[in-house]
Amino acid sequence: EIDRERLVRLMREQAAIGATEDGGLDRLALSDADREVRDWFLEKLDVAGLDVRIDEFGNTFGRLEGSDPNASTVLLGSHLDSQPNGGQYDGALGIVAALEFVLTLDERAITPNHPIEIVNWTNEEGSRFQPAMQGSGVWAGAHDIADEYEKADADGETVADELERIGYKGGAPASPQKEYEAYLELHVEQGPSLETAEADVGVVTGIVGFTWGEVTFTGEADHSGPTPMNHRSDALVAAADVITQVRRIPGTLGERTVGTVGYLDVDPNSVNVIPGEVRITWGFRDPDDAVVERAFETVVREAEHAASREGVDLEYEETMRAPSVEFADRCIDAVQSAADELEYDSKRLISGAGHDATHLASVTDASMVFAVSEGGKSHSPEEYTSWDDCYAAANTLANAAFQLATD
Amino acid sequence: EIDRERLVRLMREQAAIGATEDGGLDRLALSDADREVRDWFLEKLDVAGLDVRIDEFGNTFGRLEGSDPNASTVLLGSHLDSQPNGGQYDGALGIVAALEFVLTLDERAITPNHPIEIVNWTNEEGSRFQPAMQGSGVWAGAHDIADEYEKADADGETVADELERIGYKGGAPASPQKEYEAYLELHVEQGPSLETAEADVGVVTGIVGFTWGEVTFTGEADHSGPTPMNHRSDALVAAADVITQVRRIPGTLGERTVGTVGYLDVDPNSVNVIPGEVRITWGFRDPDDAVVERAFETVVREAEHAASREGVDLEYEETMRAPSVEFADRCIDAVQSAADELEYDSKRLISGAGHDATHLASVTDASMVFAVSEGGKSHSPEEYTSWDDCYAAANTLANAAFQLATD
Numbered sequence: 001e002i003d004r005e006r007l008v009r010l011m012r013e014q015a016a017i018g019a020t021e022d023g024g025l026d027r028l029a030l031s032d033a034d035r036e037v038r039d040w041f042l043e044k045l046d047v048a049g050l051d052v053r054i055d056e057f058g059n060t061f062g063r064l065e066g067s068d069p070n071a072s073t074v075l076l077g078s079h080l081d082s083q084p085n086g087g088q089y090d091g092a093l094g095i096v097a098a099l100e101f102v103l104t105l106d107e108r109a110i111t112p113n114h115p116i117e118i119v120n121w122t123n124e125e126g127s128r129f130q131p132a133m134q135g136s137g138v139w140a141g142a143h144d145i146a147d148e149y150e151k152a153d154a155d156g157e158t159v160a161d162e163l164e165r166i167g168y169k170g171g172a173p174a175s176p177q178k179e180y181e182a183y184l185e186l187h188v189e190q191g192p193s194l195e196t197a198e199a200d201v202g203v204v205t206g207i208v209g210f211t212w213g214e215v216t217f218t219g220e221a222d223h224s225g226p227t228p229m230n231h232r233s234d235a236l237v238a239a240a241d242v243i244t245q246v247r248r249i250p251g252t253l254g255e256r257t258v259g260t261v262g263y264l265d266v267d268p269n270s271v272n273v274i275p276g277e278v279r280i281t282w283g284f285r286d287p288d289d290a291v292v293e294r295a296f297e298t299v300v301r302e303a304e305h306a307a308s309r310e311g312v313d314l315e316y317e318e319t320m321r322a323p324s325v326e327f328a329d330r331c332i333d334a335v336q337s338a339a340d341e342l343e344y345d346s347k348r349l350i351s352g353a354g355h356d357a358t359h360l361a362s363v364t365d366a367s368m369v370f371a372v373s374e375g376g377k378s379h380s381p382e383e384y385t386s387w388d389d390c391y392a393a394a395n396t397l398a399n400a401a402f403q404l405a406t407d
Numbered sequence: 408e409i410d411r412e413r414l415v416r417l418m419r420e421q422a423a424i425g426a427t428e429d430g431g432l433d434r435l436a437l438s439d440a441d442r443e444v445r446d447w448f449l450e451k452l453d454v455a456g457l458d459v460r461i462d463e464f465g466n467t468f469g470r471l472e473g474s475d476p477n478a479s480t481v482l483l484g485s486h487l488d489s490q491p492n493g494g495q496y497d498g499a500l501g502i503v504a505a506l507e508f509v510l511t512l513d514e515r516a517i518t519p520n521h522p523i524e525i526v527n528w529t530n531e532e533g534s535r536f537q538p539a540m541q542g543s544g545v546w547a548g549a550h551d552i553a554d555e556y557e558k559a560d561a562d563g564e565t566v567a568d569e570l571e572r573i574g575y576k577g578g579a580p581a582s583p584q585k586e587y588e589a590y591l592e593l594h595v596e597q598g599p600s601l602e603t604a605e606a607d608v609g610v611v612t613g614i615v616g617f618t619w620g621e622v623t624f625t626g627e628a629d630h631s632g633p634t635p636m637n638h639r640s641d642a643l644v645a646a647a648d649v650i651t652q653v654r655r656i657p658g659t660l661g662e663r664t665v666g667t668v669g670y671l672d673v674d675p676n677s678v679n680v681i682p683g684e685v686r687i688t689w690g691f692r693d694p695d696d697a698v699v700e701r702a703f704e705t706v707v708r709e710a711e712h713a714a715s716r717e718g719v720d721l722e723y724e725e726t727m728r729a730p731s732v733e734f735a736d737r738c739i740d741a742v743q744s745a746a747d748e749l750e751y752d753s754k755r756l757i758s759g760a761g762h763d764a765t766h767l768a769s770v771t772d773a774s775m776v777f778a779v780s781e782g783g784k785s786h787s788p789e790e791y792t793s794w795d796d797c798y799a800a801a802n803t804l805a806n807a808a809f810q811l812a813t814d
């Protein structure tokens with residue numbers, strides 16, 4: 001069993017970096033706060049006696065050699081970046097739990113026969129730069145590194161420049177250079193189902209698929225007073241139509257389908273000017289890839305209808321499409337048997353959030369451990385997981401990882 | 408007749424201050440660019456030999472004494488502030504035309520028996536700080552100066568601090584200290600009706616009334632993936648509902664009613680976060696105050712419906728209510744007879760935009776001259792008035808003002 005006190009201390013240390021006034025975290029990918037928490041992570045890797053490796057995309061690895069020089073590597077990871085005003089557990093708990101596992105091995109002088117690596121993936125959140133799970137996607141070969149370097153935030157800063165600026169564009173190749181035995185990731189559920197089932201821990205069997213995109217409507221900025229209603233092409237009216245449809249579409253598609261417009265930007269954004277240009281995003285998710293495809297087709301059709309009704313132009317782009325993933329039985333079983341041995345009440349579930357494990361599942365066998373999210377809240381300062389639940393999940397991860405690392 | 412070449416030169420000089428790349432103007436009230444154009448205005452008042460007076464609210468006057476020491480003052484004015492990306496003519500043409508009138512009197516050594524003042528009003532646009540027509544409203548006694556000093560922009564900067572910062576919090580009382588004979592204002596129409604009627608110049612008989620307001624919806628920021636559709640309180644969905652209603656309401660009220668949501672701000676504004684808080688503005692206008700009142704009641708009711716449908720909280724505030732105004736016959740007649748004597752084709756109309764003349768009409772007899780807006784475009788870099796039309800309107804103003812200043 002791991003050290004509960006140290007787990008709490010490590011969680012508190014990281015949560016102090018990028019802390020917001022209302023108890024949340026503002027640690028956007030490749031920001032100054034991200035640099036600071038990455039520096040903290042390097043220090044912890046050093047304390048744990050791991051060999052550090054930073055790749056060209058900023059993914060940062062710590063490696064512990066196994067007793068068998070030919071054995072394949074067990075990889076544990078998650079992310080330290082956050083939403084603009086996100087919670088303290090999202091991502092960070094997975095990193096801290098992995099650290100806690102290797103610190104416990106070190107303390108007890110246990111060397112499994114498989115080597116162990118722990119990794120902090122670059123830009124999991126996808127808030128500042130899209131797509132989400134960008135670093136793991138590059139590493140797993142789902143995206144071309146040159147394309148991802150050029151992705152820009154709302155101010156036009158690129159990933160490549162920001163990696164350089166914070167000093168985390170490393171020298172190691174951003175791709176698997178050895179054989180991996182398995183990938184495990186601990187994360188908070190970010191939804192209500194473990195709490196509803198009164199479970200101690202979640203055994204994750206897969207991840208939903210998703211489509212993200214961006215629509216820009218271009219109408220005509222004009223004076224909101226003397227311009228008659230029938231002379232208007234109001235970009236915000238078209239965008240509002242789409243927002244209403246995105247609220248409706250999931251109910252027409254599937255039981256588990258969700259759809260959201262999370263981002264909207266208006267130009268010029270003045271009380272007495274008809275909006276000339278409006279940009280919105282869409283996001284739809286479902287365990288069934290065919291449903292995701294239908295959601296994509298539907299939202300594009302609705303955006304076209306909205307544009308034509310209001311007489312505005314439209315451009316759209318799908319910024320991310322992730323297929324749904326089913327994890328490997330042997331990894332799911334390792335998590336399940338760890339939870340069972342520890343006598344935790346567990347619940348099997350499909351993740352409604354995307355995770356780096358999505359991409360890792362194409363490189364090696366993967367699975368995840370979920371910690372209970374109270375009230376199901378996440379991407380908000382109100383995100384909360386009790387220390388009991390943090391501990392249960394971290395213990396499950398450690399025991400599952402130990403199983404996979406020991407033949 | 409005035410000097411057409413000088414009119415063009417003055418227009419070009421002011422348009423260089425705060426010029427944007429796409430040919431527009433960014434000269435928000437009390438910004439650095441506003442300070443610069445105010446400095447330019449002071450210089451021109453000086454050249455024209457006028458006595459300068461800056462009041463406590465930054466309204467800036469130049470005074471030319473008349474031959475009769477007991478005669479009441481004829482006031483000519485408009486504004487030099489602009490929208491975030493506005494046009495070159497909106498406001499500025501009225502200031503330049505007033506300057507051109509006094510420069511012409513000076514050149515010809517004509518001294519009317521009435522004194523003449525020209526004025527640049529603070530914050531006519533109402534974009535950075537609400538309400539619009541703020542400086543003239545304070546001066547005319549429609550608003551309390553202490554309240555208006557405290558109005559803040561989106562970054563929390565107040566009018567009082569910004570007036571201090573740019574050095575335009577003057578010492579003169581912000582209220583009429585003498586008797587006024589009349590107020591005349593030249594402005595671009597900002598709508599399509601003069602162009603449609605093929606008129607050279609507009610004779611303005613009144614101004615529509617309006618209501619402006621702000622609604623804030625507060626839902627729950629949460630993760631857009633694992634949060635089921637029926638667990639959501641999405642502030643942007645409620646806002647979208649209201650935007651759709653604002654597009655519809657004018658058609659249910661009156662032929663001349665217009666309604667607009669020009670501003671929208673989302674928090675946290677991230678592709679994968681359910682919007683927790685959204686703020687929108689409304690604006691409705693109509694020549695009939697009873698219709699404006701109905702629009703206000705309707706939009707509040709719709710916002711309440713939208714909030715209850717989506718399960719979000721709402722707060723609203725009416726930030727501005729201006730009654731419609733009918734100008735005094737003797738001022739309308741002065742403008743009409745000036746246009747007729749100059750053999751311009753004129754059209755009488757009610758202004759769909761608000762103007763400082765709204766407030767001045769409560770202090771003295773007022774009217775306005777409109778210049779043709781090509782394509783009716785305004786509050787946009789595409790705003791355009793030909794030099795012929797600028798000249799026709801400025802000439803009409805000069806002749807009407809001369810009539811009123813000479814008994």
Ligand SMILES: NC(=O)NCCC(=O)O
Nearest residue numbers: 124125132353354632679
């Ligand atoms: N787990 C998580 O919040 N990932 C970010 C990408 C997503 O929106 O699912």
Ligand SMILES: NC(=O)NCCC(=O)O
Nearest residue numbers: 225272531532539760761
């Ligand atoms: N004329 C003008 O654009 N005034 C600003 C206030 C309004 O929106 O009418």
